[in-house]
Amino acid sequence: MNIDNILESQRKYFDSGETLDVKFRIAQLKKLYAAIKKYEDEINAALTADLGKSDFEGFMCETGLVLTEISYMIKHTKKFAREHTVYTPLAQFASRSYKKPSPYGNVLIMSPWNYPFLLTIDPLADAIAAGNTAIVKPSAYSPATSAIIQKIVTECFPQKYVAVVTGGRKENSELLNKKFDFVFFTGGQTVGKEVLRHTAETLTPAVLELGGKSPCIIDSTAKIKLAAKRVVFGKYLNCGQTCVAPDYILCHKDVKDKFIAEVKAQIVKQYGEDPLKNPDYGKIVNEKHFERINGLIDKAKVVHGGNSNADTMQIAPTVMDNVTWADAVMQEEIFGPVMPIITFSSFDEVYDMLRDKQKPLAFYIFSEDKKRIKEVTSRCRFGGGCVNDTVIHLATSEMGFGGVGESGMGAYHGKIGFDSFSHEKSIVDKKTWMDLPMRYQPYNRGIYGKLLKIFLR
Numbered sequence: 001m002n003i004d005n006i007l008e009s010q011r012k013y014f015d016s017g018e019t020l021d022v023k024f025r026i027a028q029l030k031k032l033y034a035a036i037k038k039y040e041d042e043i044n045a046a047l048t049a050d051l052g053k054s055d056f057e058g059f060m061c062e063t064g065l066v067l068t069e070i071s072y073m074i075k076h077t078k079k080f081a082r083e084h085t086v087y088t089p090l091a092q093f094a095s096r097s098y099k100k101p102s103p104y105g106n107v108l109i110m111s112p113w114n115y116p117f118l119l120t121i122d123p124l125a126d127a128i129a130a131g132n133t134a135i136v137k138p139s140a141y142s143p144a145t146s147a148i149i150q151k152i153v154t155e156c157f158p159q160k161y162v163a164v165v166t167g168g169r170k171e172n173s174e175l176l177n178k179k180f181d182f183v184f185f186t187g188g189q190t191v192g193k194e195v196l197r198h199t200a201e202t203l204t205p206a207v208l209e210l211g212g213k214s215p216c217i218i219d220s221t222a223k224i225k226l227a228a229k230r231v232v233f234g235k236y237l238n239c240g241q242t243c244v245a246p247d248y249i250l251c252h253k254d255v256k257d258k259f260i261a262e263v264k265a266q267i268v269k270q271y272g273e274d275p276l277k278n279p280d281y282g283k284i285v286n287e288k289h290f291e292r293i294n295g296l297i298d299k300a301k302v303v304h305g306g307n308s309n310a311d312t313m314q315i316a317p318t319v320m321d322n323v324t325w326a327d328a329v330m331q332e333e334i335f336g337p338v339m340p341i342i343t344f345s346s347f348d349e350v351y352d353m354l355r356d357k358q359k360p361l362a363f364y365i366f367s368e369d370k371k372r373i374k375e376v377t378s379r380c381r382f383g384g385g386c387v388n389d390t391v392i393h394l395a396t397s398e399m400g401f402g403g404v405g406e407s408g409m410g411a412y413h414g415k416i417g418f419d420s421f422s423h424e425k426s427i428v429d430k431k432t433w434m435d436l437p438m439r440y441q442p443y444n445r446g447i448y449g450k451l452l453k454i455f456l457r
Helices: 003-015 022-038 040-051 055-080 118-130 143-156 169-176 189-201 224-240 256-271 287-294 347-355 370-379 414-420 447-456
Strands: 084-086 095-103 106-110 133-137 162-164 182-186 206-209 215-218 248-252 302-304 318-320 338-344 362-366 384-387 422-430
Touching: 003 106, 003 133, 003 169, 022 040, 022 055, 022 118, 022 143, 040 055, 040 143, 055 118, 055 224, 055 414, 106 118, 106 169, 118 133, 118 143, 118 182, 118 414, 133 169, 143 162, 169 189, 182 189, 189 206, 215 224, 224 256, 224 338, 224 362, 248 256, 256 302, 256 318, 256 338, 338 347, 347 370, 362 370, 370 384, 414 422
Parallel strands: 106 133, 106 182, 133 162, 182 206, 215 248, 215 362, 248 338, 318 338, 362 384
Antiparallel strands: 084 095, 095 422, 302 318
16 A cells, blocks of 8 residues: 555545535535444454454444444534634724634544544544545554454545555554644554654644543542442443543542442442453453553552453453552553552642642542532643543533643544644635725824724724
8 A cells, every 4th residue: 555645646635625515524424424334243343353342332432432423523514614703803894804614634543442443433523524635544453443444434435535554653654754734643642752743843733632640539528339330330441441541549548448348349240250251341452461451460459350361361350459659550551450549638638649740631530529529620630531420521522532731632522523623714804895094104193093093902
């Protein structure tokens, strides 16, 4: 596959103006939606092959969310693409001022392996709605899903419009050395830095969806049983391989023992006495990550789980107590089914703990204290999050999803996704039936000068 040829054909196709037509964009979204419905079983099978996801989890967390986003864009693209008239200052009379959303052009979408279908097709839907052409680069770590993505995209679109490039580091490097009009990347910080370094060389705008150690606070007023239920769901979903999973727990000392007991009970309730024999419990993506995650587990601090199966690359839902910031599990994003618990006595202590930490992609607090919730969500810096729940904030097209600082830049989903893949032109349409003379030399210090000062105050 010659990337230069694909990119050149896409540039020519974009320059033809065909993707600018809103009806065309909506028609392409409908085509994509229909293809996903057609291949739903194959998509689920691919997710099972790559990550051990059950059909239900595959639909709930990937295919279903993709269909929701595409439906949303089909419904709203016409409105999002309209010109918007804004107020015109009196000094610019007579004219009309307006903002015009315009596609960037040729975009590159690089997606990760943990939610390989969702995190590829969701941004692609936003890019299509905004009127771009796209080259999609799925992860080499999820080959079955990459294959079905390629099948769907090839069936729906010509390469001059949307193309899929598969492969590994060689292809990633080759793509990043090309000049695109916009780059959308989802993945880890290390590769994210490389992406930003390359885009900086060509002054190409980029959105980076990264990750980080997302904290989950359990305060003394929380409904512990419900908190444990929802934390267990969010932490061990996809075997913890979720960028917005609660990475670690900050639990108030007064409720820690009760919380741990409820977490243990919920693990058994949701995953069974032996999760490694649960057909709906997934697996770690590959041996490299399996070994890395196992290396983060301190057996002396494990209070539940800790066992694994190298043959199936599964690690049981694990809980570690009495964890400190010096432990290996707190030195990097876990991205696996390991829940470290750190205790605190006061929120001043929490703020001190978090002050110098990298800004996370997600943040969660379980509390019944409304004043405390407002204070915490105001003082702490993070991409997005939930109060009294985990993970679900990303499952809506009505709110943007993205990080801040070390956890990323920019956002997508719904209107914000459309905006991310668009440049908003600011245009003044000056009328020709009159022309106020005050701005022209020789400057008039008389009546026109006084009028100009009035207009500009």
